[in-house]
Amino acid sequence: MSVDVIKTDAVIIGAGPVGLFAVFELGLLDVKAHVIDILDRPGGQCAELYPEKPIYDIPAIPIVTGQQLTDQLMEQIEPFGAEYHFNERVDTIEKIEDGFRLVTDCGTQFECKVVVIAAGGGSFTPKRPPLPGIEAYEDTSVFYSVRKMDAFKDKDVLIVGGGDSALDWTLNLQPVAKSLTLVHRRSEFRAAPASVQKMMDLVDSGNISFKLGQVTTLHGDNGQLTGVTVKSPDGSTFEQPTDIMLPFFGLTMKLGPVANWGLNLEENLIPVDTAKFETSEKGIFAIGDINTYPGKLKLILSGFHEGALMAQAAHRIVYPDKKLIFQYTTSSSNLQKKLGVK
């Protein structure tokens, strides 16, 4: 927990393509930014949902993958020296005398003059299997991530899933847990082949067990799991005793704390005007997939445009006494100096 407050001009919430390009547009106007994202790397949906998939509608780039687009944006905004805070989620935004105070789930505090919400579909959170009553076991017997491995010492642990997270935690927790069982619906895994091989070796040596099937029911009481019912591919069921269950079914987007920030919302989107892309709160802007206005299109392209106009308005808040002269990067030596090309 840091008690130091980070002071900056702008905080951008979300490091997807639109949030990243906002660093560029703000940077050209001398507005310094910090970027916060719940994922462990930049790119947002482009990096998390479709890093390998081609995008065809970025102007002048006939084809680019989500990861390439992210990498190229990071290169393009590099001169502006933004600071990044990954694996953090903004929980609260509070109005203070000279702007806003933001606090993340890690306790990091920011004070800034403008806030730019570029949070896309919200924050990525682990998928919760729709098993009846699962809420009662969460954080006592059911966990969607591992914070402290020691918590699973001497426990019977059940891991569900067939991706990299499921395999990685199977390998990491096996030496710690009293017993470890992996349940997956099929015998193929979409995980690194080396991890799959290591897991198979542990099964062969009798150190873990692997069972085919899908969990259908949880058993236990007072938040303490005692076991689960598993349905095999042939339709038969069996009981699997366990103290702990770790389901790994990927991530989904949830609006999350945005709903608690006191902004007007329309069906989980933030209404903005189309001159400044400002929300119902002066000084808080919303750009990209999270905003709505008449004619809104959820395109990366539109988010870039919104960022450019937002930056003009943000500049007026950060530098109320400075006159903003519109300049082109092709001809302005001042802008070129900021970009480090002159």
Place this chain on the structure above:
Amino acid sequence: MARITFIQPDGSENAVDAEPGMTVMEAAVKNSVRGIAAECGGACSCATCHVYVEEEWREATGEPEAMEEDMLDFAFDVRPESRLSCQIRVTDELDGLRVRIPEKQF
């Protein structure tokens, strides 16, 4: 034009018209059919457009390809007749197709 019927978990039905070339997911979203979230917009990246294809249509819709089968790992209550509707391309041959929507996309 192909007529596609979506059957809700409560048994109610929505029949919609789909143009050949679009996907079954797009037909659902375009007609605001409940229960097809399609969070990723059709990139086969989220498993929130999961459907169960009715037995008599399984041959016509075919089996999932490897990428789709991988993504089904992230769906709930996967069955042999499970498909991701963004990966079923509408053709004239699919006129009359019936698919069931699961209790929950998650």
